[in-house]
Amino acid sequence: MANKLDFLKQFDQLTALFPVQGNARAVIHNGLDFPTTRDEYWKYTRVTSLVESEYVRNVPNIDSIDAFRVPGLDAQYLVFVNGEYSKKFSDTEHIEGVEVTSMRLAEGERKQQMLQHLDQYIDSETQAFHALNTSYFLDGSFITVEKNTSLSKPICILNICAGKRQANNIRNLIVVGEMAKAEFISLHEGHENEGSFTNAVTELKVEQGGDASLYLIQNDGPESAHINAIQVVQEKDSQSKVVTITRTGKLVRNNLNFTVAGQGCESNMYGVYFTSDKQHVDNHTYVDHLVPNCNSNELYKGVMSDRSTGVFNGKIMVHRDAQQTNAFQSNQNILLSERATINTKPELEIYADDVKCSHGCTIGQLDEEAMFYLQTRGLGKAAAAKLLVQAFSGDVTAQITNDALRDMVEGFLHQKFEDQDA
Amino acid sequence: MSDFLRVKNLRASIEGNQILKGIDLEVNPGEVHAIMGPNGSGKSTLSSVLAGREDYEVEADEVTFLGKELLEMAPEERAREGLFLAFQYPVEIPGVSNINFLKAAINAKRHHQGLADITAKDFMVMVKEKQALVELKQSLANRSVNEGFSGGEKKRNEIFQMAMLEPRLGILDETDSGLDIDALKIVANGVNKLKSKDNSFILITHYQRLLNYIVPDFVHVLYNGKIVKSGDKSLALELEEKGYDWIINEVEAV
Ligand SMILES: Nc1ncnc2c1ncn2[C@@H]1O[C@H](COP(=O)(O)OP(=O)(O)O)[C@@H](O)[C@H]1O
Ligand SMILES: [Mg+2]
Numbered sequence: 001m002a003n004k005l006d007f008l009k010q011f012d013q014l015t016a017l018f019p020v021q022g023n024a025r026a027v028i029h030n031g032l033d034f035p036t037t038r039d040e041y042w043k044y045t046r047v048t049s050l051v052e053s054e055y056v057r058n059v060p061n062i063d064s065i066d067a068f069r070v071p072g073l074d075a076q077y078l079v080f081v082n083g084e085y086s087k088k089f090s091d092t093e094h095i096e097g098v099e100v101t102s103m104r105l106a107e108g109e110r111k112q113q114m115l116q117h118l119d120q121y122i123d124s125e126t127q128a129f130h131a132l133n134t135s136y137f138l139d140g141s142f143i144t145v146e147k148n149t150s151l152s153k154p155i156c157i158l159n160i161c162a163g164k165r166q167a168n169n170i171r172n173l174i175v176v177g178e179m180a181k182a183e184f185i186s187l188h189e190g191h192e193n194e195g196s197f198t199n200a201v202t203e204l205k206v207e208q209g210g211d212a213s214l215y216l217i218q219n220d221g222p223e224s225a226h227i228n229a230i231q232v233v234q235e236k237d238s239q240s241k242v243v244t245i246t247r248t249g250k251l252v253r254n255n256l257n258f259t260v261a262g263q264g265c266e267s268n269m270y271g272v273y274f275t276s277d278k279q280h281v282d283n284h285t286y287v288d289h290l291v292p293n294c295n296s297n298e299l300y301k302g303v304m305s306d307r308s309t310g311v312f313n314g315k316i317m318v319h320r321d322a323q324q325t326n327a328f329q330s331n332q333n334i335l336l337s338e339r340a341t342i343n344t345k346p347e348l349e350i351y352a353d354d355v356k357c358s359h360g361c362t363i364g365q366l367d368e369e370a371m372f373y374l375q376t377r378g379l380g381k382a383a384a385a386k387l388l389v390q391a392f393s394g395d396v397t398a399q400i401t402n403d404a405l406r407d408m409v410e411g412f413l414h415q416k417f418e419d420q421d422a
Numbered sequence: 423m424s425d426f427l428r429v430k431n432l433r434a435s436i437e438g439n440q441i442l443k444g445i446d447l448e449v450n451p452g453e454v455h456a457i458m459g460p461n462g463s464g465k466s467t468l469s470s471v472l473a474g475r476e477d478y479e480v481e482a483d484e485v486t487f488l489g490k491e492l493l494e495m496a497p498e499e500r501a502r503e504g505l506f507l508a509f510q511y512p513v514e515i516p517g518v519s520n521i522n523f524l525k526a527a528i529n530a531k532r533h534h535q536g537l538a539d540i541t542a543k544d545f546m547v548m549v550k551e552k553q554a555l556v557e558l559k560q561s562l563a564n565r566s567v568n569e570g571f572s573g574g575e576k577k578r579n580e581i582f583q584m585a586m587l588e589p590r591l592g593i594l595d596e597t598d599s600g601l602d603i604d605a606l607k608i609v610a611n612g613v614n615k616l617k618s619k620d621n622s623f624i625l626i627t628h629y630q631r632l633l634n635y636i637v638p639d640f641v642h643v644l645y646n647g648k649i650v651k652s653g654d655k656s657l658a659l660e661l662e663e664k665g666y667d668w669i670i671n672e673v674e675a676v
Contacts, residue, residue: 369513373567376473376509377527377583378501378534387526391517391566 024134055167097149140171170200190221236262275308282311386417443647459644502534504590508580610635630662
């Protein structure tokens with residue numbers, strides 16, 4: 001299937017639920033093309049096969065989601081299987097000050113409220129995967145946290161990608177009100193999903209003085225692809241934190257954008273990718289500092305084995321008016337195999353003169369002296385490597401304030417090194 | 423004749439430079455051996471090779487520890503069999519907790535011996551006891567391995583680890599260097615308490631000073647990759663008095 005329109009045709013019979021979907025369909029059917037490696041921001045990530053494949057559409061019956069839950073996590077779950085809302089598995093208890101709605105089921109005022117925000121923050125005009133998502137998502141989560149509400153437990157949006165050759169457009173819209181505080185987990189799991197493709201878009205708006213944390217956990221399965229976009233928009237004096245943990249996924253591309261539109265904001269982005277086999281994981285981040293007196297802070301770490309490949313591109317744009325910006329960025333990588341590779345690039349564009357910005361990247365191996373030291377104490381190679389890698393990724397995993405979630409992520413690491421020592 | 427540690431004609435080179443040129447050494451249970459020698463003579467190389475550092479090309483007629491071929495074992499296997507090296511320059515490992523790693527090390531050894539994990543309670547009792555032995559502050563034991571430790575604290579941490587792992591053979595590579603007299607006494611006292619009829623020590627040292635506190639059964643002089651003289655503790659005193667030049671001259675005259 002070499003033709004974009006042929007590719008799109010397989011989705012065109014899906015009903016458009018909202019006007020923005022019709023608009024996006026027009027855009028993508030006309031001038032907007034999928035990126036190729038000739039596009040600067042897609043130079044190292046080849047997505048052509050994803051948008052030339054034929055997909056099937058079905059929603060397999062799933063008996064239980066226990067295997068997909070975060071062990072021990074106390075959260076309100078919102079569950080989707082192949083992009084369709086699962087009422088059966090979702091928690092519907094009402095929590096004061098929070099509304100959690102399936103987009104498809106939104107009605108009346110709630111729907112009007114949603115339409116005020118939907119597709120207002122993400123760029124579906126020039127970004128083909130965003131437009132693809134907007135065109136064809138079947139449902140999504142719409143979550144609002146009311147003014148002054150502080151959530152006592154996280155909301156977990158669990159997306160299960162189940163079955164072979166599925167194409168799922170996952171959509172989330174989250175609005176955290178003034179002075180509200182909340183944590184969200186976007187958990188992606190997979191089940192026998194060889195050749196499947198997840199294309200997810202999350203719009204997160206943090207209103208004045210709000211505080212939002214979003215944890216993206218990518219564990220889609222080793223034979224599926226995931227393209228993810230998160231657009232954070234911050235109003236005055238707000239805080240946000242996005243932590244991206246990439247575990248499985250044959251091809252993963254993350255686009256994390258922050259638009260910092262009000263003064264006094266703090267934006268934090270952290271990530272760890274543990275790659276193996278022939279996995280390809282690409283993290284592109286972009287912080288757009290439009291106004292003065294904001295801080296952004298970024299730390300991504302890679303632990304790469306086998307023949308996996310990685311890309312990190314962190315762009316920070318400080319506009320002329322954005323004086324007194326503090327922007328820090330760091331990407332650090334440990335290559336556990338000689339055949340693993342990473343392309344890492346900081347990209348600072350600074351048009352203001354009174355700012356503090358720094359960036360750095362490192363690529364290295366495990367410290368041989370430390371390995372030898374630990375081995376002379378009786379630790380096997382894998383156990384020693386595990387300790388060193390844990391220490392290496394520890395300052396990112398420490399950013400996961402929820403204990404159950406952090407335990408799960410640290411468990412990913414344990415499993416990576418398990419069974420390697422006799 | 424015991425099968426504790428037997429080293430015959432051990433040679434080691436790195437990048438084409440031969441550093442150890444045929445070492446013979448035999449250590450029996452309960453013995454303390456001192457290996458002395460000027461800087462650059464190969465003392466650390468010898469301890470590294472015995473502990474299993476991979477950087478060297480190693481050859482020997484025989485190297486056995488407790489009857490097993492030492493050179494065929496990975497460093498961790500040597501450790502689990504009861505060999506311990508206190509490093510001359512212990513590395514700092516930020517983010518790895520001293521205590522957690524020691525627990526993992528003890529359990530690795532216990533598994534090797536067919537034992538179950540140490541209980542949390544037994545472990546804590548042991549930590550307390552051994553900390554007291556080397557007068558290591560609790561705050562240090564709980565920190566990242568050697569991170570931000572002073573030189574003396576690093577050395578004491580090595581002895582603390584040794585005490586926790588209860589090796590059959592402890593090799594102390596210049597543990598005394600850079601220690602003030604009080605710290606030296608603490609380290610020596612720690613070693614003396616660990617000494618028994620079943621376990622042995624090789625004390626690598628540049629100075630005779632340490633040997634005032636830990637009395638060796640044998641003293642060997644390592645020079646230019648070879649043991650050029652062996653004797654009892656009086657040899658150390660003689661070296662102290664006359665300096666290494668005396669031996670070097672004697673060797674080179676031959
Ligand atoms: N990694 C290495 N590469 C090259 N030469 C080395 C290396 N390690 C040690 N040497 C050399 O081997 C010799 C012995 O060093 P070492 O064993 O550290 O001596 P000592 O501990 O007795 O001071 C020295 O000449 C030193 O320069
Ligand atoms: Mg030395």
